[in-house]
Amino acid sequence: KQEVTQIPAALSVPEGENLVLNCSFTDSAIYNLQWFRQDPGKGLTSLLLIQSSQREQTSGRLNASLDKSSGRSTLYIAASQPGDSATYLCAQEDSSYKLIFGSGTRLLVRP
Amino acid sequence: GAVVSQHPSWVICKSGTSVKIECRSLDFQATTMFWYRQFPKQSLMLMATSNEGSKATYEQGVEKDKFLINHASLTLSTLTVTSAHPEDSSFYICSARESTGAETQYFGPGTRLLVL
Numbered sequence: 001k002q003e004v005t006q007i008p009a010a011l012s013v014p015e016g017e018n019l020v021l022n023c024s025f026t027d028s029a030i031y032n033l034q035w036f037r038q039d040p041g042k043g044l045t046s047l048l049l050i051q052s053s054q055r056e057q058t059s060g061r062l063n064a065s066l067d068k069s070s071g072r073s074t075l076y077i078a079a080s081q082p083g084d085s086a087t088y089l090c091a092q093e094d095s096s097y098k099l100i101f102g103s104g105t106r107l108l109v110r111p
Numbered sequence: 112g113a114v115v116s117q118h119p120s121w122v123i124c125k126s127g128t129s130v131k132i133e134c135r136s137l138d139f140q141a142t143t144m145f146w147y148r149q150f151p152k153q154s155l156m157l158m159a160t161s162n163e164g165s166k167a168t169y170e171q172g173v174e175k176d177k178f179l180i181n182h183a184s185l186t187l188s189t190l191t192v193t194s195a196h197p198e199d200s201s202f203y204i205c206s207a208r209e210s211t212g213a214e215t216q217y218f219g220p221g222t223r224l225l226v227l
Contacts, residue, residue: 034216036218041202041221041223042220042221043117043204043218043219043220043221044155044204044206044218045218046215046216046217046218049215089154089155091155093216096160097143097145097160097208097216098145098157098160099145099155099157099206099216100157101154101155101156102154103153103154104154
């Protein structure tokens with residue numbers, strides 16, 4: 001059974017800190033790995049998509065890496081801001097485009 | 112970027128009634144759409160894959176006769192929760208994948224269902 005695990009479940013940091021969110025997955029035949037942001041009561045916003053042939057992707061202050069051999073992905077957020085407060089979800093995508101989501105990391109960036 | 116809408120955004124209904132939720136891709140065609148369910152403080156769980164012009168594919172444990180999916184056009188998929196019960200109360204989110212084969216799935220804003 002495919003499983004995606006995210007650590008930590010919750011994180012509270014002061015504004016300006018650099019932080020790392022972790023995601024591990026069990027399916028070595030991963031097609032893509034995606035990171036999403038979800039604000040309370042809202043849908044999902046796609047942040048970064050890493051194809052299985054890639055090792056990382058960057059967008060602004062966000063950098064996501066993918067290590068298929070160890071079954072891990074990390075999302076690095078530089079110079080965190082209060083507006084970054086949200087739940088961050090990682091999801092592995094298989095060849096049929098199905099997404100298996102982790103349970104998320106709830107991030108709070110304190111002013 | 113591409114936009115996916117859902118309607119209604121929230122609905123309250125009595126136990127035993129049926130509720131239809133629409134998922135539309137507004138500026139692109141989507142051969143494949145996905146329906147997810149999210150219970151409070153839990154992650155999204157895939158319910159079914161909706162394919163235009165064919166029957167939906169349901170995940171293990173999801174009752175196809177209770178959650179009816181219709182994908183009649185390249186821009187619209189509907190999920191009908193039949194004979195809803197309080198345990199069906201959840202946040203239902205759809206996603207759509209462009210027919211052109213682009214990698215990204217675009218998610219709708221979600222529909223919150225409360226069954227009394």
